[in-house]
Amino acid sequence: MRFSILSIFPHLLDSPLQESIIGRARSDGHVVIDILDIRTFTDDAQHTTDDRPYGGGEGMVMKPEPLARAVAHARTGDESPARVILLSPQGHLFTQGLARQLSQEKHLILVCGRYEGVDERFRSDCVDDEISIGDYVLTGGELPAMVVIDTITRLLPGVLGCPQSAEQDTFSRGLLKHPQYTRPRSFNGHPVPPELLGGNHREIESYRFLTAVRRTLERRPDLLATARFTSDEKRLLARHGLADKVAALAGTDRL
Numbered sequence: 001m002r003f004s005i006l007s008i009f010p011h012l013l014d015s016p017l018q019e020s021i022i023g024r025a026r027s028d029g030h031v032v033i034d035i036l037d038i039r040t041f042t043d044d045a046q047h048t049t050d051d052r053p054y055g056g057g058e059g060m061v062m063k064p065e066p067l068a069r070a071v072a073h074a075r076t077g078d079e080s081p082a083r084v085i086l087l088s089p090q091g092h093l094f095t096q097g098l099a100r101q102l103s104q105e106k107h108l109i110l111v112c113g114r115y116e117g118v119d120e121r122f123r124s125d126c127v128d129d130e131i132s133i134g135d136y137v138l139t140g141g142e143l144p145a146m147v148v149i150d151t152i153t154r155l156l157p158g159v160l161g162c163p164q165s166a167e168q169d170t171f172s173r174g175l176l177k178h179p180q181y182t183r184p185r186s187f188n189g190h191p192v193p194p195e196l197l198g199g200n201h202r203e204i205e206s207y208r209f210l211t212a213v214r215r216t217l218e219r220r221p222d223l224l225a226t227a228r229f230t231s232d233e234k235r236l237l238a239r240h241g242l243a244d245k246v247a248a249l250a251g252t253d254r255l
Contacts, residue, residue: 001108001153001156002031002032002034002107003032003034003149004082005034006067007035012140013142013145013146016146017146022153028159030159031156031159041073043065050063057116059116061117061119062114067119068125074109085109085110085129085148087131087144089132091130091131092132093134094131094151099148102148108152112140112142114139174223175213176223177212179215195207206236213246217249224249225250
């Protein structure tokens with residue numbers, strides 16, 4: 001998969017995209033990441049990428065011409081049109097489900113907005129989607145671009161050492177992930193739960209499922225609206241008195 005990032009501060013992106021899973025994915029050829037400096041697509045000696053807004057008001061607005069040229073350059077060589085995404089606080093909320101959808105694309109062009117935003121004509125003519133990583137405002141789209149790339153990259157085949165890891169992640173099935181433990185068996189007087197120590201894989205899976213449901217009920221009950229359960233899991237919920245709580249939050253009469 002290919003990512004093209006359009007930014008006026010390209011050096012902000014260098015180090016994070018060379019480390020850890022993304023760095024290995026690039027070395028192994030699973031992803032290609034191009035970082036384009038929008039300033040190189042300006043046509044004046046000062047490399048101006050922003051200007052005052054018509055009608056007055058606070059701040060500056062990114063000019064449409066350099067952005068449009070940068071997108072056209074990023075699309076060079078594509079057999080099919082790349083998907084252009086503007087990172088913006090006005091965009092659709094980025095979720096695990098959206099990341100999974102975008103992981104099917106061959107080429108994503110991520111436009112990092114700055115200042116008070118981008119010229120509306122660029123947005124309407126050149127942008128396919130707008131994405132926000134949360135209900136807050138950052139100084140630019142570079143950090144959101146890295147979040148999007150990190151989330152999508154780990155979903156690509158062959159990137160993670162354990163292929164099942166992404167399937168068991170928090171948000172992947174409408175549940176938060178179960179609590180995790182490692183050595184030592186006791187820490188500050190807190191022992192590892194006995195269900196994890198007996199070697200009974202069925203008991204371990206049941207324990208992990210139930211603790212994941214309880215944690216979701218406590219911390220993010222809204223996620224249960226999209227959760228889906230197998231017949232065995234439904235029976236397990238009923239046996240432990242959780243079926244009615246889960247069903248009520250899922251908006252159904254019963255599981």
